[in-house]
Amino acid sequence: MVTIIPGSDFMSAIEANHARTVMLCWLALFGTIALGLIVARWITRLNRSSQQITQNQLDQEVPIQRIRGTRELSQSFQFMAKQLQSSFQLQTNGDQELKRPVTVQIAGLAQARDLREAIFNESTDAIFLVEPAPSLQILDCNQRAVELFGVDSKAELVGIRGAALRKRPCTQAELDEIAEEFDRKGFWSQEIEYVTKKGKTFWGNLAAKPITVAGQALQLVRLTDISDRKQLELALQHSETNTKAILNSAIAGITSMRVFADYTWEIDQVSAGVEIISGYTPQQLIQDKYFWTSQIVREDWEAMVSHVFHDIFHEQSGTYEYRLHRKDGNLCWISQTHNSFWNEAQHCWNVTLISVDITQRKQAEAALRESEERWQLAIAGTNDGIWDHNLITNELFLSPRCEEMLECRLEELNPFDRWVERVHPDDLAILQNKLQQYLKREIPQYVSEYRMRCKDGSYKWILARGKAIWNEQGIAVRMIGSVSDISDRKQVELALRQSEQKFKGAFDTITTGMALVSLMGRFQEVNTALCQMLGYSPAELLAMKLEDVVNPIDHHIELAQAERMMAGEIPGYQVEKRFLHKDGHSIWGLLNVALMRDADGQVLYLIAHIVDISDRHKLDELKDEFISVVSHELRTPLTSIRGSLGVLETGALKEDPDTAQQMLQLALRSTERLVRLVNDILNLERLESDKMKMVLEPCKVDDLMQQAVDSVQAIADKEGILISILPISAVVQVDPDAIVQVFTNLLGNAIKFSSAGGRILVKAEIENREKRNSSTLHSLLPTPYILFSIHDEGRGIPADKLEAIFGRFQQVDATDSRQKGGTGLGLAICKSIVQKHNGRIWAESEVSKGSTFYFTIPLES
Amino acid sequence: MTKRVLLIDDDLEIQEMAQVVLRTLAGLEPLSAINGIDGINKARIEAPDAILLDVSMPDMDGFQVFEQLQADPLTQSIPVVLLTAKALPSDRRRFAQMGVAGVITKPFDPVTIGQHIKEMVGWED
Numbered sequence: 004m005v006t007i008i009p010g011s012d013f014m015s016a017i018e019a020n021h022a023r024t025v026m027l028c029w030l031a032l033f034g035t036i037a038l039g040l041i042v043a044r045w046i047t048r049l050n051r052s053s054q055q056i057t058q059n060q061l062d063q064e065v066p067i068q069r070i071r072g073t074r075e076l077s078q079s080f081q082f083m084a085k086q087l088q089s090s091f092q093l094q095t096n097g098d099q100e101l102k103r104p105v106t107v108q109i110a111g112l113a114q115a116r117d118l119r120e121a122i123f124n125e126s127t128d129a130i131f132l133v134e135p136a137p138s139l140q141i142l143d144c145n146q147r148a149v150e151l152f153g154v155d156s157k158a159e160l161v162g163i164r165g166a167a168l169r170k171r172p173c174t175q176a177e178l179d180e181i182a183e184e185f186d187r188k189g190f191w192s193q194e195i196e197y198v199t200k201k202g203k204t205f206w207g208n209l210a211a212k213p214i215t216v217a218g219q220a221l222q223l224v225r226l227t228d229i230s231d232r233k234q235l236e237l238a239l240q241h242s243e244t245n246t247k248a249i250l251n252s253a254i255a256g257i258t259s260m261r262v263f264a265d266y267t268w269e270i271d272q273v274s275a276g277v278e279i280i281s282g283y284t285p286q287q288l289i290q291d292k293y294f295w296t297s298q299i300v301r302e303d304w305e306a307m308v309s310h311v312f313h314d315i316f317h318e319q320s321g322t323y324e325y326r327l328h329r330k331d332g333n334l335c336w337i338s339q340t341h342n343s344f345w346n347e348a349q350h351c352w353n354v355t356l357i358s359v360d361i362t363q364r365k366q367a368e369a370a371l372r373e374s375e376e377r378w379q380l381a382i383a384g385t386n387d388g389i390w391d392h393n394l395i396t397n398e399l400f401l402s403p404r405c406e407e408m409l410e411c412r413l414e415e416l417n418p419f420d421r422w423v424e425r426v427h428p429d430d431l432a433i434l435q436n437k438l439q440q441y442l443k444r445e446i447p448q449y450v451s452e453y454r455m456r457c458k459d460g461s462y463k464w465i466l467a468r469g470k471a472i473w474n475e476q477g478i479a480v481r482m483i484g485s486v487s488d489i490s491d492r493k494q495v496e497l498a499l500r501q502s503e504q505k506f507k508g509a510f511d512t513i514t515t516g517m518a519l520v521s522l523m524g525r526f527q528e529v530n531t532a533l534c535q536m537l538g539y540s541p542a543e544l545l546a547m548k549l550e551d552v553v554n555p556i557d558h559h560i561e562l563a564q565a566e567r568m569m570a571g572e573i574p575g576y577q578v579e580k581r582f583l584h585k586d587g588h589s590i591w592g593l594l595n596v597a598l599m600r601d602a603d604g605q606v607l608y609l610i611a612h613i614v615d616i617s618d619r620h621k622l623d624e625l626k627d628e629f630i631s632v633v634s635h636e637l638r639t640p641l642t643s644i645r646g647s648l649g650v651l652e653t654g655a656l657k658e659d660p661d662t663a664q665q666m667l668q669l670a671l672r673s674t675e676r677l678v679r680l681v682n683d684i685l686n687l688e689r690l691e692s693d694k695m696k697m698v699l700e701p702c703k704v705d706d707l708m709q710q711a712v713d714s715v716q717a718i719a720d721k722e723g724i725l726i727s728i729l730p731i732s733a734v735v736q737v738d739p740d741a742i743v744q745v746f747t748n749l750l751g752n753a754i755k756f757s758s759a760g761g762r763i764l765v766k767a768e769i770e771n772r773e774k775r776n777s778s779t780l781h782s783l784l785p786t787p788y789i790l791f792s793i794h795d796e797g798r799g800i801p802a803d804k805l806e807a808i809f810g811r812f813q814q815v816d817a818t819d820s821r822q823k824g825g826t827g828l829g830l831a832i833c834k835s836i837v838q839k840h841n842g843r844i845w846a847e848s849e850v851s852k853g854s855t856f857y858f859t860i861p862l863e864s
Numbered sequence: 865m866t867k868r869v870l871l872i873d874d875d876l877e878i879q880e881m882a883q884v885v886l887r888t889l890a891g892l893e894p895l896s897a898i899n900g901i902d903g904i905n906k907a908r909i910e911a912p913d914a915i916l917l918d919v920s921m922p923d924m925d926g927f928q929v930f931e932q933l934q935a936d937p938l939t940q941s942i943p944v945v946l947l948t949a950k951a952l953p954s955d956r957r958r959f960a961q962m963g964v965a966g967v968i969t970k971p972f973d974p975v976t977i978g979q980h981i982k983e984m985v986g987w988e989d
Contacts, residue, residue, distance in 0.1 A: 631950070634949060635920055635949035635950065638949035638970045638971055639875050639877075639878065639970065640877065641970070641971040642875075642878050642971035643875070643877040643878050643880070643881045644971070645972070645973070646878070646881035646882065646884075646971070646974045647881045647884070647974075649889075649974030650881075650884055650885050650888055650889060650974050653889060653974075655888045656884075656888065659888075662884055665880075665884070666881070666884060669877055669880055669881055672877065673877050
């Protein structure tokens with residue numbers, strides 16, 4: 004039994020750790036126990052039966068099941084054989100007693116024969132009578148033999164060699180062995196596999212003993228069918244093999260050992276798995292029983308050794324983890340479980356160790372720990388909230404920061420529907436849109452900005468980001484991401500947008516040309532004013548460079564300054580240069596360039612400011628022209644003065660006092676003219692330079708008119724010209740001196756150009772509605788206004804000169820006016836004054852008939 | 865024989881003064897015209913020995929008058945002296961290119977003007 008079942012303590016000692024092993028062990032155990040019990044029964048029964056047979060109680064039921072107790076069986080058989088022999092002897096004795104009455108002898112014989120027949124035929128074993136070696140032919144056999152070999156009658160068996168019935172033929176060596184045993188022990192038994200007629204095989208226990216029957220030496224052979232037992236044996240063997248195979252295939256080192264009280268041990272078995280774990284072979288470990296422990300990392304061994312022995316001695320099981328040096332030099336983590344129980348017979352503890360490689364598990368644990376740490380750190384360190392959305396159940400996991408951000412508890416935000424409720428209605432569509440786009444894989448990541456309602460009802464801008472986890476069917480089952488509080492950023496954005504808008508507003512509405520220019524000189528931004536100035540559309544300008552709109556003559560006039568600016572010596576510079584309008588003409592512009600830098604001092608772009616100074620230039624040109632003209636005008640009377648006085652000084656006219664007097668008068672006249680000219684020039688300059696402000700005060704119209712007329716009355720009388728006034732009662736806000744001067748100038752002209760006896764009419768009217776007139780000047784007058792007119796009957800003014808005469812030094816006909824002392828500035832002065840009063844001045848005339856000069860003064864309403 | 869000089873100038877006072885100066889101090893006989901057209905006509909008719917021509921006149925300025933005088937065979941040989949208030953070197957250069965006999969700036973010195981004219985025109989004293 005012991006040999007069948009692997010050491011009972013071994014079996015019972017294996018822990019549940021290894022389920023299959025346990026199951027098989029239990030199976031083996033139960034099987035073993037069952038078998039043991041059965042066998043025990045058989046033994047006792049057989050013993051009983053055998054005993055009873057020897058007591059001639061031959062009608063015993065011998066149990067069919069066979070056990071391996073061949074020795075006892077064969078001994079009992081031997082005994083039986085002896086009995087048979089004695090019965091045969093009886094028969095022989097009977098023959099010898101022929102003297103006895105035949106009937107008695109026949110009866111005795113018959114009795115003996117019946118006995119023999121009974122034993123022979125009722126035996127449940129197959130019995131053969133076999134010729135001794137070397138023939139070994141079967142002489143006779145019983146019915147059981149016939150049954151056993153599946154033949155129809157004993158006739159088929161008689162005459163053949165017993166050995167022929169074997170499955171595997173007997174070798175000569177075996178035969179010799181048999182013979183040797185026969186000689187030595189007097190009998191021989193063996194278990195042999197036989198083949199029936201039908202080809203079925205079975206195992207049988209064969210016992211052979213030589214007997215002598217009627218002087219003939221024979222072999223009495225008994226064959227017991229032990230197939231069932233054999234099958235069970237085989238099954239057990241098979242299961243044992245399986246078990247061993249399983250144990251050996253387990254990637255665990257299973258060691259069985261015996262531990263002694265003196266802390267030593269002996270290793271009995273080591274499974275093959277140990278090689279996989281450690282690289283050391285079982286043989287190595289059995290050979291050197293201390294090898295394994297010597298490979299354990301010192302500190303781990305020292306930490307556990309006392310505990311392990313303690314467990315063993317107390318028959319407790321336990322599990323320990325330690326590091327082992329593998330054969331390849333690497334370290335691995337081993338988890339070792341031990342079971343022990345006290346083996347009284349051997350005075351030791353039977354210990355089973357199961358060692359498993361947990362390196363990967365350890366590594367995984369370490370990695371997980373690390374990862375967990377990192378995760379926690381990340382969550383703690385980030386300012387973002389983490390969310391985990393189970394798309395199936397709609398459950399939300401939110402990190403504490405989320406709750407903090409929104410000042411809500413998790414219950415108020417979970418599940419997802421509650422979260423969505425808090426999203427600003429305007430932003431809901433955006434959120435859903437982005438989510439859909441992501442889930443349809445149109446965008447690589449879910450990112451969306453939206454407002455969430457905090458606990459206190461205010462809205463906070465948050466930025467949500469996330470990624471989904473898809474299952475095998477391609478459906479998103481889970482999303483994980485973060486939320487950030489971007490309210491500050493949003494505010495900054497808003498402020499920036501507003502600032503930009505302000506800038507843009509200013510930039511675009513400014514009436515001087517402005518542009519942002521890249522360092523390469525390209526236009527990056529242009530305002531409306533610049534486009535209008537240069538005659539391009541914004542799109543056209545943005546495709547051009549600054550130098551494209553500059554007259555090539557003036558391209559590099561500011562090179563030195565530009566370089567200094569780029570070098571950082573000056574922040575910017577200003578220069579006048581000619582720009583090119585789209586249609587080719589030049590425009591004088593004042594260019595102001597400044598460098599724009601960012602916070603780090605890096606140059607971003609240039610700001611160019613261009614003011615159209617063509618007017619000013621024209622003005623300068625006009626001024627130059629004016630100065631030239633004025634100098635000419637001044638030189639003219641000076642010529643007369645110099646000339647006339649020069650002549651006088653020479654004394655050449657000593658003898659000609661009349662001419663002398665004429666020259667003096669000429670000088671005087673010219674001097675006065677010069678004075679008037681200088682005054683007028685100064686006056687006009689002051690008027691036109693805006694330095695002279697009109698000091699407006701309420702004046703009565705009729706007073707003004709009268710005053711003017713009075714001042715020229717004397718001259719008018721001298722010329723014989725009549726002046727009439729048609730005033731109105733009105734009050735105007737005017738500078739009285741200036742208006743009187745206008746009247747005076749106009750009256751002066753009227754007198755100059757009238758012939759003797761002519762009439763001049765000075766009139767004033769109030770106009771309440773627009774007066775339709777051919778003159779365009781007139782039609783745009785703001786109503787209501789006072790219309791003054793001075794009409795003369797003089798020679799008139801040609802139509803082409805009606806506007807020109809209001810220009811400086813413009814006279815219809817130089818001769819007359821100059822002759823009469825005109826400076827050529829009178830009408831220009833009138834125009835200036837009238838315009839300063841927001842009025843208009845113009846002339847209408849018919850040559851040879853007369854002229855009318857009009858001017859208007861608006862009435863304050 | 866007293867040389868006759870035609871003064872074409874629109875300023876009456878200058879004309880008046882010049883009459884006296886030219887006669888009394890320069891010993892020349894003055895003729896006067898108060899505008900370009902008048903001047904050209906008189907030049908043709910009177911055939912003066914020299915013309916004093918004011919540059920800046922309204923209607924027809926001195927240059928135009930000069931052109932006309934040059935174009936007309938009757939007057940083209942009459943030497944012309946320009947009278948001008950402009951005294952810049954650039955103006956002088958322009959005048960010189962015209963082909964006039966000389967340029968006198970206003971206001972001129974009455975005492976020396978006669979001399980100047982004679983020199984420019986090339987009369988011996």
